[in-house]
Amino acid sequence: MNRRNELQFPRLELVPAASDQEQVLANLLELYAHDFSEFHDIEIAADGRFGYRDLPLYWSEPGRHPFLATLNGKLAGFALVKQGSTISNNRTVWDMAEFFVMRAYRRHGIGTALAHQVWRRFPGAWEVRVMRSNRHACSFWRAAIRQFIGRSVRPVRVEKNGEPWNVFTFVSPSQ
Numbered sequence: 001m002n003r004r005n006e007l008q009f010p011r012l013e014l015v016p017a018a019s020d021q022e023q024v025l026a027n028l029l030e031l032y033a034h035d036f037s038e039f040h041d042i043e044i045a046a047d048g049r050f051g052y053r054d055l056p057l058y059w060s061e062p063g064r065h066p067f068l069a070t071l072n073g074k075l076a077g078f079a080l081v082k083q084g085s086t087i088s089n090n091r092t093v094w095d096m097a098e099f100f101v102m103r104a105y106r107r108h109g110i111g112t113a114l115a116h117q118v119w120r121r122f123p124g125a126w127e128v129r130v131m132r133s134n135r136h137a138c139s140f141w142r143a144a145i146r147q148f149i150g151r152s153v154r155p156v157r158v159e160k161n162g163e164p165w166n167v168f169t170f171v172s173p174s175q
């Protein structure tokens, strides 16, 4: 496992988001959805928001974990983690439901450092899904996972709701 990135960003923190921070996550999810609209067909609603229906579940359903990321105390991104596969009936696997780094902080290794923090928090089997149309993220996950487990993982191609995805599976070891 590689801790180089964490040492590079001593003030990069991954903090569980409290229920009174739901709106903060909702705001960041709008930026995330807007990024997605570049390669994926998602419609904005008449109120000017994309919305994220499942967000409240992160504070009401067990097995869901919302995180905010800060760099030097400022918002830098988020991660939404949930337990249970969306492609098989494996209920224990960890799923990176959503993951985001603010544009101002990209290509500095921050996404990698954050992903590694998330995986270390939840040892066990992981699934990381990415739409194949999200080509930057496909390269990102391939590199971040390789650094984390020390070898390359070849993604499995799956089709869900007519959309082709790459699914990376690996195990995060216990500390």
Ligand SMILES: CC(C)(COP(=O)(O)OP(=O)(O)OC[C@H]1O[C@@H](n2cnc3c(N)ncnc32)[C@H](O)[C@@H]1OP(=O)(O)O)[C@@H](O)C(=O)NCCC(=O)NCCS
Pocket (backbone or CB within 6 Å): 032, 035, 098, 099, 100, 101, 102, 105, 106, 107, 108, 109, 110, 111, 112, 113, 129, 130, 131, 134, 135, 136, 137, 139, 140, 141, 143, 144
């Ligand atoms: C994907 C994302 C999380 C990457 O965050 P980041 O902090 O820029 O990632 P890193 O700096 O740690 O990148 C590590 C490596 O991933 C690859 N990578 C990251 N962004 C890339 C891009 N835009 N194009 C090609 N490769 C990329 C590179 O190999 C990079 O190493 P390098 O910069 O030395 O070449 C960020 O771009 C993002 O939030 N995108 C929008 C949301 C999204 O797509 N999330 C993933 C959903 S599945």
